[in-house]
Amino acid sequence: MNPFAIGVDLGGTNLRIAAVESSGKVLEKITLGTEVRRGRDRVIYEMCGAVQGLVAKFRSSTGHLAGIGIGVPGIIEMQTGMLRESPNLPGWQDYPVRQEIEQRLGTKVVLENDANAAALGEKWLGAAATVDDMCMITLGTGVGGGIVLQGQIWHGMTGMAGELGHITADPNGPPCGCGNQGCLEQYASATAVKRMAIEAVATGKAPELARAITEDPEFSSKVVYQMAVQGDEPAKQIFACVGKALGAVVADLVNIFNLPMYVIGGGVSLAWDAFAPALMEEVRKNSFVYRATAPLPSTPGVQGAPIHDDALPARRNTIITSALLGSDAGLLGAARLPMLVSDPRVPEQELKRA
Numbered sequence: 001m002n003p004f005a006i007g008v009d010l011g012g013t014n015l016r017i018a019a020v021e022s023s024g025k026v027l028e029k030i031t032l033g034t035e036v037r038r039g040r041d042r043v044i045y046e047m048c049g050a051v052q053g054l055v056a057k058f059r060s061s062t063g064h065l066a067g068i069g070i071g072v073p074g075i076i077e078m079q080t081g082m083l084r085e086s087p088n089l090p091g092w093q094d095y096p097v098r099q100e101i102e103q104r105l106g107t108k109v110v111l112e113n114d115a116n117a118a119a120l121g122e123k124w125l126g127a128a129a130t131v132d133d134m135c136m137i138t139l140g141t142g143v144g145g146g147i148v149l150q151g152q153i154w155h156g157m158t159g160m161a162g163e164l165g166h167i168t169a170d171p172n173g174p175p176c177g178c179g180n181q182g183c184l185e186q187y188a189s190a191t192a193v194k195r196m197a198i199e200a201v202a203t204g205k206a207p208e209l210a211r212a213i214t215e216d217p218e219f220s221s222k223v224v225y226q227m228a229v230q231g232d233e234p235a236k237q238i239f240a241c242v243g244k245a246l247g248a249v250v251a252d253l254v255n256i257f258n259l260p261m262y263v264i265g266g267g268v269s270l271a272w273d274a275f276a277p278a279l280m281e282e283v284r285k286n287s288f289v290y291r292a293t294a295p296l297p298s299t300p301g302v303q304g305a306p307i308h309d310d311a312l313p314a315r316r317n318t319i320i321t322s323a324l325l326g327s328d329a330g331l332l333g334a335a336r337l338p339m340l341v342s343d344p345r346v347p348e349q350e351l352k353r354a
């Protein structure tokens with residue numbers, strides 16, 4: 001019997017929970033339609049109920065519970081388990097999330113930033129499974145990031161490292177919610193794509209986008225992507241802008257870290273083919289470390305699943321690629337958290353009965 005863990009991905013819109021074996025096999029996945037606006041007490045109550053249900057279901061049949069990992073959006077103080085700031089969870093600021101959940105479950109939990117958890121998920125079972133060191137940029141409503149070194153999340157001093165979405169792509173760019181200007185998030189998030197579409201319409205030079213915005217009540221970054229694929233020039237320009245900003249930041253990361261792999265994930269990364277050319281061009285132009293380590297054109301795995309090239313044992317390549325796990329990255333990474341913890345704070349788990 002394999003040990004199993006519970007992973008929780010607490011998003012801004014819904015709450016997902018999974019029971020996952022240490023082998024990576026997903027035993028069960030639940031999506032709770034919990035509305036965050038109903039308040040944190042309700043969210044935590046429903047989350048804890050679902051966690052207890054899964055633990056009870058699998059503990060007897062599967063094996064022992066390795067622990068519970070929870071990914072939350074926002075910056076977390078690791079030592080205290082406090083959520084310091086979370087744009088997607090209004091009312092949770094300076095809230096002792098870990099303590100509240102531990103009290104309710106009667107056991108220790110591992111709390112992590114959601115984008116860090118996603119990076120760990122891609123490292124464990126996704127695009128970066130073949131490397132020890134990687135970083136991931138998650139393009140969603142906002143832009144998150146995570147750095148994994150030697151298989152472990154790099155936390156920095158307090159747990160707030162890896163905020164890659166708030167690296168400056170253009171110091172004169174639009175203001176960001178974090179207080180800075182021209183953050184990557186202002187160019188490469190779903191929110192930014194939509195904003196850039198509205199800006200393009202305001203110039204009067206994007207008639208197709210203008211029509212889509214007027215006629216489609218569900219107008220979103222996905223619609224802009226579909227139009228780019230169909231060849232609409234202003235829509236293509238928007239994704240070139242996404243790629244250029246991403247490329248500027250990835251080039252910085254390559255120069256700083258010299259890691260073997262950089263993974264681009266999140267919903268907007270599905271538009272990979274629309275922004276990747278500009279991304280790769282910008283990285284090549286801006287980073288001499290990348291140029292010295294870029295995969296040769298014939299290398300398998302370029303812009304796809306990474307494959308080590310045995311024919312070139314001496315050459316170490318920098319791979320920039322799209323994520324493989326989709327929206328499950330954060331959930332699987334959260335389940336992975338307790339499996340990596342050697343913290344004596346997290347002993348054999350015993351849960352209060354629901």
Ligand SMILES: [Zn+2]
Nearest residue numbers: 166176178183
């Ligand atoms: Zn910012």
